[in-house]
Amino acid sequence: MPRRADVVVAFVVGVPLFSLSVVVAVLSVPGVRASLLVGTCLVAHAAVAYRRYVWAFFVVAAAFAVQVAVTGLFLVLPSAALFPLAVYSCAAYGWRYPPLVVGMAGAGVAAARFATDSSVAAADLGPNPWLLFGLLAAVAVAAWGFGLYRRTQLAYVDLLRERARDAAAQATAAERARIAREMHDVVAHALAVIVAQARGGRFAPARAEEILATIEATGRRALADMRAAVGVLRTAPEAAEAERQPLPGLADLPELVERTRGAGLPVKEIVRGAAHPLGPSADLVAYRVVQEALTNTLKHAGPGASSTVRLEWTDDALHITASDAGGSAADTVHGGEPGNGLAGMRERVNAVGGILDVRTEEAGGFVVEARLPYRI
Structure with missing residues (x-):
């Protein structure tokens, strides 16, 4: 089917x-x-x-x-203007070189026919066949050149569209990776706390109410953090931005430390x-580094383990050191391939x-050190 724009061009030019x-x-x-000429036109x-x-x-x-x-006087037919348009269109949307070959061959045949036409010779019409x-x-050549230029433009537009699709795919992959990291950090820490509390509750029945309250609070916070992480997947971008809960940062470290204790x-x-x-x-990265380090200690360090979190504000960067003693997360984490955390x-x-x-x-013990530069 022809495009609507081409039908309009054919009608506007053709009438x-x-x-x-x-x-x-x-x-x-x-x-x-004359009938043959009209039919071909x-x-x-x-x-x-x-x-x-x-x-x-x-x-x-x-x-x-x-x-x-039919006639050497074909040039007087205004419809001859369609041939350069056809050369341009074929070079732009179809084949690259055949339009030029056909155009040059047509110019040669037309000039030869003009030179040998008896009516042209009898009327002593010009111009010189070579000039023609x-x-x-x-x-x-001009129509072919404009066609190639248009072809280049279309190729460039296609390239931009492909790059836009690639950029969108990369952005989607990056967002999925970000959400996966958030989910890991939230779920891993919450489950580590819950498991540690449940394990302790087996040996301290008298603290059952306190332990259950801690498990409930940890679970509620984990659910809230999960909603904040995946809310953008369920709603429109504007609504997700409006509903997004504040992400944790260094200001929330005391609460994280108390929860771990x-x-x-x-x-x-x-x-x-x-x-x-x-x-x-x-700020979020600093929080997540400490959270992951404490989570690993909870999950992998042996009985009687303890942890130290050191924040050192230097002139150009924040240095974070999270270490554990009395057990070792290294045996589990570094005994094989590094974990996803x-x-x-x-x-x-x-x-x-x-x-x-x-x-x-x-x-013995496991040490995590991070250097985070300040915002410039």
Whole structure:
């Protein structure tokens, strides 16, 4: 099916040109030849509605080849203007080089037919056949060049669209990875606290009410954090932004430490230096680094383990050190491939321009060190 724009072009161009061509054909070559010229012009104008198809170009070329064969005065037909349009369209939307070849061959054949036409010789009409060939060749080359230019534009637009699709796919993948990291951090820490509380409750029945309250509070907070992480997947972007709960940061570290202590892990918090603005992303990363380190200690460190969280505000960056003693998370985490938590932690830190180091101390224990630069 032809495009609506091409049908409009064919109609707008065809009405005046075809009408004039009919008049010129009837007055110049009356009889059967006039009918043949009118018929070929009509076919050529109809083919313009399908100008983006290669076959339409050859239909137009064949129509004007018939005109060249019928009369050397074909140039007086206004419909001849369709041939450069066909060359342009084929070069832009179809084949690259055949339009130029056909155009140059058509210019040569037309000039030769003009030079050998008896009516032209009898009337002593000009111009010189060589000059006519140069003019027709120039028109064909110009139309072909504009077609290639349009072809390049369309290719560039397609490239931009492909890049936009790739960028959208990458953004989607990055958002999924972000949500996966958030879900891991929230669920892993909450479950670690719940498991530790439940394990402790087996040996301390008298604290059952306190332990159950802690489990309930941890579960509620985990549910709230999960809603904040995946809310964007369920609602429109504007609604999700409006409903999104504030993400945790360094201001929430005391609550995290207290919650971890309530799970049975002694945590010592040390802060040195004056605080500097980190920016929302780095602030969240700092919280998640400490959360993941404490979660690993809860899950993997042995009985009697303790943890130390040190925040040191230097002149150019925040240094975070989270270490455990009395047990070792290293045996589980580094006995094989690094877990998803550590991989996600490293991605977070690198994303804000920071550096993460995870190691096992010779004396036992697991150390997580992160350097987060300040917001510039």
